[in-house]
Each structure stands twice: as C-alpha cells, then as structure tokens.
Amino acid sequence: MKGFFIFLFLLAPALANARGFSIEAIKINLEREIEKKLDVNNITLSQLVIKRDGSGKIFTLEQVENAKIADLLEISKLEIANNKFISTVSEISGKYNISVTGKIARSIKIPVLSENISKETEITQDLIELVDIPERTLRGTTITGIKDLLGTVAARNISKKNQISFTDIKKPTIVKKNDVVQAIYQVKNMEIKTLAVAQQEGGLNDVITLRNYDSGKMFEGRVNSEGRVTVNFEEKEIVLK
Known part of the structure; x- marks a missing residue:
C-alpha cells in the first residue's frame, strides 16, 4: 500500500500526569511506526487536539511545544482499520501512557509558490516548493507537476502556499494586443x-x-x-x- 497520508487525530491522557511527552516526540514515533505498518513514506500529522492533566482543557501545538521531551518512547499499541487508527504511546518505563486515535486520509504532493508573486512574474524553479495536501481538497484544475509551472508567467497575482490552477498561469506573452x-x-x-x-x-x-x-x-x-x-x-x- 504505497502513497502519502495525513493523519487527523485526537490525543487524550490515559493517566493524569502525562507530562513527560513532547508532541514532536510523539509525532516522530507514530510516523515511524505507521510508515512501517502501512509501508508508506513521508506521512505527516496535522490538526492536533491535545487534552492533558485530566482537566479536559484543550492545548494547541504552539502551547505545548516547550513541553519536556521524553527521551524514550514506544508505541505499545497500534491498530489500523477502515482508515482509522488506535494507539497507545508510552514511556519506556511505562510510567506515562497517552491514548492516540484518529483518521487516515490519503494525501498528494503538489507544487506551490514559496512567496507571493504579481501578474506577469515568471515562475522559476527557486519559486517552487512541494507540499502535501489531503487528496480530498485537491481541485480539478490544480497543477500537480512542476514541469507544468516552469517557464510560465502568472496570469494574475498568486499567493504563496495556495493550490495553483492552470487558469492562474499562462505562457510568456510574445505578441501583445494591437501589435x-x-x-x-x-x-x-x-x-x-x-x-x-x-x-x-x-x-x-x-x-x-x-x-x-x-x-x-x-x-x-x-x-x-x-x-x-x-x-x-x-x-x-x-x-x-
């Protein structure tokens, strides 16, 4: 089963004092294990919702990015079925456990601009970067290949990181109207x-x-x-x- 995936998931503490984890450490460990299990590469985790300390309070990723990093983590449980997964992340000592559940959505890699450009700007290699997006959000007219962008110019102002449609670009103008x-x-x-x-x-x-x-x-x-x-x-x- 080859491809790319984006995981949308909910984290809830199985124990009240699950403070030994950093979100980044959890992400890395889950990514590695899920890649092995599904035989895929370059999966990403997004839209994290974290509940800690049994309070039910929601923390954003930015709010917990300075949390203590757990040096040793293991995935003690990981089940995947019908595009959903259930897992338990534990410290190697077993002191802390966090239950992680979520959905699996196929994603696709597309070229986008690394900066905003104005109309008539030539699109060159240094302006292009690849990003993963959920396949369900891909528009029918979105450009998915870098070669379709190179050597073209913007037909209108184009914002960075956004999907680029064929109507957003054009060939460089050689003959102008009334020439x-x-x-x-x-x-x-x-x-x-x-x-x-x-x-x-x-x-x-x-x-x-x-x-x-x-x-x-x-x-x-x-x-x-x-x-x-x-x-x-x-x-x-x-x-x-």
Whole structure:
C-alpha cells in the first residue's frame, strides 16, 4: 500500500500526569511506526487536539511545544482499520501512557509558490516548493507537476502556499494586443508575407486572431516568434488580400 497520508487525530491522557511527552516526540514515533505498518513514506500529522492533566482543557501545538521531551518512547499499541487508527504511546518505563486515535486520509504532493508573486512574474524553479495536501481538497484544475509551472508567467497575482490552477498561469506573452506583426504563409520554397494587427495577446504556439493591415479582414495565425505569425493554408487568401 504505497502513497502519502495525513493523519487527523485526537490525543487524550490515559493517566493524569502525562507530562513527560513532547508532541514532536510523539509525532516522530507514530510516523515511524505507521510508515512501517502501512509501508508508506513521508506521512505527516496535522490538526492536533491535545487534552492533558485530566482537566479536559484543550492545548494547541504552539502551547505545548516547550513541553519536556521524553527521551524514550514506544508505541505499545497500534491498530489500523477502515482508515482509522488506535494507539497507545508510552514511556519506556511505562510510567506515562497517552491514548492516540484518529483518521487516515490519503494525501498528494503538489507544487506551490514559496512567496507571493504579481501578474506577469515568471515562475522559476527557486519559486517552487512541494507540499502535501489531503487528496480530498485537491481541485480539478490544480497543477500537480512542476514541469507544468516552469517557464510560465502568472496570469494574475498568486499567493504563496495556495493550490495553483492552470487558469492562474499562462505562457510568456510574445505578441501583445494591437501589435503590428508579420503574417507569413509558407509552402515548399515559397513564403508570402503581409502585415497584420494582433487582436489579442499570445504566447509561443498560441493561435490568435489578426486583422489584415490593408484590407481589414480577420484571420487566425499561430505565434512562432516575436513579431511573426504563421498562417495555415485555409487563411492564405485573406493574407494575400
């Protein structure tokens, strides 16, 4: 059973004085044992809810991050069934025990931005990092591969750490709207050129609408380099007129 998982779990003390644990130590030990049991890698634990000292008071991870670190911990019980797990974490001496239960959700690794960027910013390798998110939160248009981001530019302002959709990016603009470009029709050894006005912007290999500079007739062409657009056979008569 290969894959990535995020665990959402609830910690409750089995004994009143379970102060010998740090949350980080518990996380590390549980991650190791669950990875072994499920034969997975890179699992993460999130959304911790901790109850300590029998008071029922809820502590956030930040509030307990300075708790005393237990040097020796062991997982004395770990059962997994139907995407749920039940476990008991103990000090090796058996002095303290903490019951840990929770749910298992499959996660997926996606590329996100490490910082906020503005529209038209080129997305380079140093701006990209990989994060794990619950698979159920993945949007249908979200980009999941780094190669789909590299060499593109932001179509709008994009916030860091957020899922990036294909509508958030675009190819770098080569031809801008209202640019006067060369429209070229090529066949064998013949090349016909005329001037045209771009009716929309376009990146490399984008098909854009153009207006013949002299006749005003509209046609389509494919952007192949800055200021140059190739025209297909069906449009050649418009280019020539």
